[in-house]
Amino acid sequence: MRGGLQVGASYALLSLLVAGFVQEVVRQDPFWALVALMGIAIALLPAVLSREPRNVLPWWFVLLIALPSIGSLLSNLLSDHYVRLTDAAFWIADIIGVFMISLAVMLVIRGYSSVRMNRPFLVGSTFMVFEVFLGAYGVIDYQFDQLLGTHNITSNSAFMVYVTISTIGAVVLALMLNYYIRLSDLDSFQRDAVGRGVGD
Amino acid sequence: MKRTPFLITGAFSLILLGMLYISLNEADSYAYSTELVSLFLLWIPPFLSWRGVVELPWPIILLIGVSLFLHSLGLVTLWYYSTFWWDKLTHFVTGMVVAALITMALLIIMQHSRTITVPSKWMVFFVFVAVVAFEVFWEIFEFTMDSTVGTNMQHSLEDTANDILTNFITGLIAGVAVAYYLSRCTLDDFVEGLKVERAVAWFRRHLFEPPA
Numbered sequence: 284m285r286g287g288l289q290v291g292a293s294y295a296l297l298s299l300l301v302a303g304f305v306q307e308v309v310r311q312d313p314f315w316a317l318v319a320l321m322g323i324a325i326a327l328l329p330a331v332l333s334r335e336p337r338n339v340l341p342w343w344f345v346l347l348i349a350l351p352s353i354g355s356l357l358s359n360l361l362s363d364h365y366v367r368l369t370d371a372a373f374w375i376a377d378i379i380g381v382f383m384i385s386l387a388v389m390l391v392i393r394g395y396s397s398v399r400m401n402r403p404f405l406v407g408s409t410f411m412v413f414e415v416f417l418g419a420y421g422v423i424d425y426q427f428d429q430l431l432g433t434h435n436i437t438s439n440s441a442f443m444v445y446v447t448i449s450t451i452g453a454v455v456l457a458l459m460l461n462y463y464i465r466l467s468d469l470d471s472f473q474r475d476a477v478g479r480g481v482g483d
Numbered sequence: 484m485k486r487t488p489f490l491i492t493g494a495f496s497l498i499l500l501g502m503l504y505i506s507l508n509e510a511d512s513y514a515y516s517t518e519l520v521s522l523f524l525l526w527i528p529p530f531l532s533w534r535g536v537v538e539l540p541w542p543i544i545l546l547i548g549v550s551l552f553l554h555s556l557g558l559v560t561l562w563y564y565s566t567f568w569w570d571k572l573t574h575f576v577t578g579m580v581v582a583a584l585i586t587m588a589l590l591i592i593m594q595h596s597r598t599i600t601v602p603s604k605w606m607v608f609f610v611f612v613a614v615v616a617f618e619v620f621w622e623i624f625e626f627t628m629d630s631t632v633g634t635n636m637q638h639s640l641e642d643t644a645n646d647i648l649t650n651f652i653t654g655l656i657a658g659v660a661v662a663y664y665l666s667r668c669t670l671d672d673f674v675e676g677l678k679v680e681r682a683v684a685w686f687r688r689h690l691f692e693p694p695a
Contacts, residue, residue, distance in 0.1 A: 396605065397600070411613060418650070419651075421644045443643070
């Protein structure tokens with residue numbers, strides 16, 4: 284069980300996700316609002332499923348999930364002071380954030396359902412869920428651009444460059460995750476992340 | 484090799500050869516290169532069966548044939564450009580092929596692994612995720628081909644977004660269909676018919692249990 288300070292840090296970081304969600308709603312960017320909302324839901328899901336508030340995702344996990352929201356909030360604050368975060372920094376934050384949500388989804392499934400998977404299957408599935416997020420990005424933002432007249436996706440090539448670079452980034456993250464779990468142990472990693480290992 | 488899959492492959496080969504002849508006459512390089520690749524893809528299942536790797540069930544071979552046929556037909560008749568739903572139809576059928584192949588792969592893995600179990604109700608999720616992920620890979624492939632070779636596979640943002648949306652729906656339908664099918668048959672019966680022992684032994688030897 285995690286200590287009170289760590290649990291407090293997780294909930295404090297969750298408030299950043301809530302702020303990020305509100306900001307994206309105000310900005311009329313439905314995909315990133317949905318990502319923030321999913322981040323909140325998946326961070327709280329282990330606590331809800333185990334009926335133990337301390338089983339919220341650990342602070343480092345929530346921090347990584349909240350990176351797109353933090354980047355978005357920072358850019359909003361800093362833009363008033365003529366400081367602009369580079370596109371590359373945003374992209375990296377987005378890729379890591381969405382990849383970590385994908386990983387959390389797979390770990391919750393592994394920990395709280397009858398689905399059983401080994402390390403390569405978990406890493407591969409995480410990567411595939413990440414690709415689903417990319418697909419959802421195109422579908423949701425395009426449809427909302429048509430409905431609301433916003434310009435979240437400017438052109439097909441801009442969208443495809445984003446998708447291609449994000450996929451390359453996800454491959455790198457998947458290889459790093461695979462290596463990390465191989466060095467440690469999948470069950471202990473899962474127990475640390477979602478508060479429950481297989482067979483607990 | 485069994486007779487039915489061979490007959491299906493032969494019939495679709497003749498149709499594709501006919502389309503290849505038309506495309507060569509019209510000097511449509513994109514169409515005839517696509518038909519050549521389609522012929523190559525069509526003969527992969529019989530080749531795998533002949534080599535004793537896997538024997539795909541004939542409905543899946545039929546589905547592969549139909550998807551390759553529809554794609555080539557759209558190019559020969561230019562229906563890809565004149566009929567707005569043709570592209571969605573081909574994406575739907577191809578999504579079904581991907582779903583069938585992913586399901587088979589997953590069932591084979593489950594049958595031969597002690598560490599992977601996916602109950603039939605969870606197949607909805609995994610098939611859906613796989614179909615959409617492969618659609619995104621396909622869009623990346625199209626974009627790469629357009630950017631490097633100069634083909635015109637992606638027409639617009641609307642086309643790309645709607646293609647992905649089509650496969651979101653395909654993934655959901657295929658996932659529900661797979662879950663329903665698997666709830667009514669046993670894993671052993673299905674996998675035994677595929678005759679994959681040789682392929683599984685190869686994977687075990689080379690990937691999972693490397694020689695010392």
